[in-house]
Amino acid sequence: MSKISNFFRNVASEMRKVSWPKRKELTKYTVTVLSTVVFVAVFFFVVDxxxxxxxxxxx
Incomplete structure (x- = not known):
């Protein structure tokens, strides 16, 4: 049981070290991913x- 609690303690410790993106960065990345997905889907539709x-x- 101590291994499980130790694991979750380590997970929490690592999550505090993560550099989370700001809202503006997250929005930019989301738009980039969605536009890329739409472009690739349309491309493969045309090829098909x-x-x-x-x-x-x-x-």
Missing amino acids: MGIDAIINWIL
């Missing part, structure tokens, strides 16, 4: 539609 068109043209 292109491959589908090529396959339908061949068949």
